Amino acid sequence: MNTLKEAITNNVRRFGMIIALVGIALLFQILTGGALLTPLNITNIIMQNSYIIILAIGMMIVIITGEIDLSVGSVAAFVGAVAGVLLVTLDLPVYMGIILCLLLGAAIGAWQGFWVAYMNIPAFVVTLAGMLLFRGLTLVVLGGRTIAPFPGEFRTMSSAFLPDISAGELKLLTLLIGGAASLIYVIYELQQRRAANYYNFNTTPFALFVSKILIIILVINAFTFVLSQYQGLPVVSLILIALVLGYTFVMNKTVLGRHIYAVGGNANAAKLSGVRTKKMKFLAFVNMGFLAALAGLVFASRLNAATPQAGQLFELDAIAAAVIGGASFTGGVGTIFGAIIGALVMGVLNNGMSLMGIGTDWQQAIKGLVLLGAVAFDVLSKNK
Numbered sequence: 001m002n003t004l005k006e007a008i009t010n011n012v013r014r015f016g017m018i019i020a021l022v023g024i025a026l027l028f029q030i031l032t033g034g035a036l037l038t039p040l041n042i043t044n045i046i047m048q049n050s051y052i053i054i055l056a057i058g059m060m061i062v063i064i065t066g067e068i069d070l071s072v073g074s075v076a077a078f079v080g081a082v083a084g085v086l087l088v089t090l091d092l093p094v095y096m097g098i099i100l101c102l103l104l105g106a107a108i109g110a111w112q113g114f115w116v117a118y119m120n121i122p123a124f125v126v127t128l129a130g131m132l133l134f135r136g137l138t139l140v141v142l143g144g145r146t147i148a149p150f151p152g153e154f155r156t157m158s159s160a161f162l163p164d165i166s167a168g169e170l171k172l173l174t175l176l177i178g179g180a181a182s183l184i185y186v187i188y189e190l191q192q193r194r195a196a197n198y199y200n201f202n203t204t205p206f207a208l209f210v211s212k213i214l215i216i217i218l219v220i221n222a223f224t225f226v227l228s229q230y231q232g233l234p235v236v237s238l239i240l241i242a243l244v245l246g247y248t249f250v251m252n253k254t255v256l257g258r259h260i261y262a263v264g265g266n267a268n269a270a271k272l273s274g275v276r277t278k279k280m281k282f283l284a285f286v287n288m289g290f291l292a293a294l295a296g297l298v299f300a301s302r303l304n305a306a307t308p309q310a311g312q313l314f315e316l317d318a319i320a321a322a323v324i325g326g327a328s329f330t331g332g333v334g335t336i337f338g339a340i341i342g343a344l345v346m347g348v349l350n351n352g353m354s355l356m357g358i359g360t361d362w363q364q365a366i367k368g369l370v371l372l373g374a375v376a377f378d379v380l381s382k383n384k
Contacts, residue, residue, distance in 0.1 A: 017325060017341045024345060028352030035355050036348070039230035042223075047158060047302060049347030050236045051076070051295035053340060055318035056325065057247055058291035060339035063322050064264045065284045066331025067116060067123040070315050071130030075289060076296030077311030078134040079105050083297055084147030084306025087154055094153045102293050108134070109289020110282070117281040131315070139308050148305035156235060158302035164232040170225075171232035178224025182217045189213055236298060243291075248336045260284065264331030320367065321346050324374040345370070 028036045035041060055072050062069050079101050086097040108130070115126045149155075164171035189209075196203045203209070227233060251257035262270035263280045271277045295314070300306050325342025327334035349370065353363045 017338065017345070021341055021345050021348065024348050024352070028348065028355070032352060032355045036352055037226070039226050041351065041355075042226050043230050043234060045344075045347050045351050046237055046240075047234050048351070049343060050158060050240060050302075051299045052314070052317045052321060052346060053240055053343040054243065054291050054295040054298065055314060056321035056339040056343040057243055057336055058288040059315075059318040060322040060325065060327050060334045060336060061247075061251070061260060062123075062284050062288050063319075063327040063329065064260055064331060064334045065281050066264045066267065066329075067281060067284065068127065068319070068329075069112070069123065069285065069288050070127040071112065071134060072288065072292040072295070072318055073311035073314030073316075074131045074134035074138065075105060075108055075292040075311075076299060076314055077138045077308075078108075078141070079293040079296035080300035080306045080310050081138045081141040081147070081308075083154075083300055084150070085141060087150055088147050088306075094151055097154075098297060101297055102290060105293020105296070106286050106290040109286040109292070112289070113282040113285030116285060117278040135311075138310070142306060142308050144308060146305050146307045150301065150304055155301050155304055157239075158234075158236045158298050159304075160235045161231040162233045162235060162238070164228075169229055171228040174224050174228040174232040175221075177233065178221045178228075181224075182220050185216060185220070186213060239294075239298070244336060244340060251336055256280075256283075261332055264333070266332070317343075317346055320371045320374075323371060329375075342374075 025036065055076070059069060059072065082104060083097055083101050086092045086100060087094060092100075112123075112126050112130050115121045116123045162173065164173040166172070189212075193203055193209060204212075224233075251260065259270070259275045259280050260283075262273070262275050263277045267277050296311065299310060303310070321342035322334065322339050323329075323342065324345050325334065325338030325340070327338070346367065349367060350363065353366065358366075
């Protein structure tokens, strides 16, 4: 069993980002006079930053392989433009339009992944070309105009809430979901610890283990309690939960996930060990294209329009979220949970500065400093 000091040291990066998120939230809660953590504003943070969370998951996986994708903002805008043509101009059924757009995103990811993985062209060059290409195609598809409004069924994706049962000012279903999530989390952690003890793996001290569980349960139930005071759980939150759970399982519990980490850790060693390194990088870009398409659909749904200006700087927010969440540009390091924390840090920063009336010029400058600080922290931690 690890000592308490060793356990804290081994997890300092993950705990540090969580503490930073809590500190930033409390700081803006004070600076905004309590406006940041109101039920309405927390709901807005989730809905406004859902597309960044989606992109951060894909970007984290790409960075784990040791690559980068600069085209995700343009791809999201292009897919949103295509969705506008399919659903508004051509009046296709909503579900058919969504499926076609997601397939288009995966095809774009495959196109870029082919050049990176199999033709050995640097990802920076390929995705920079993709950023320009798909930004131009967005303007071509839209003809320089905005297409709106989308069908109501499509808007449900990012603006609707789960049907709930009210008890005074609270939504009971949201509270029950929080309780169920807490129970599932406790059972999962106990099973993991039991399995680790059975195989004589190192485990965290029991006091730290219990403290971590209690803190997570408190956060889950506090979160759902706050949401229950407004309209309950947004529909888009279900999409995010499904993505987080699914990708966490794939990256931590499957051969595919371990191979992706191996490619980023040492591509030559992975290849000698039988890992199909080119295929892993190719799949990472296919996945990124798919998630960029999903983010584009969510953004268009929330905006209720397909616009030529969509997707501006999305790639920078996604990269910043991944790096802040623990990704390393050298590859092989990062978690899906870390990507979510990084995206929430960016979301709280954006929302808090907007509530304070800080202009977009200073917002960009501050976010740049935060990103630089996260990278510096990564470098200093590795040097130690």
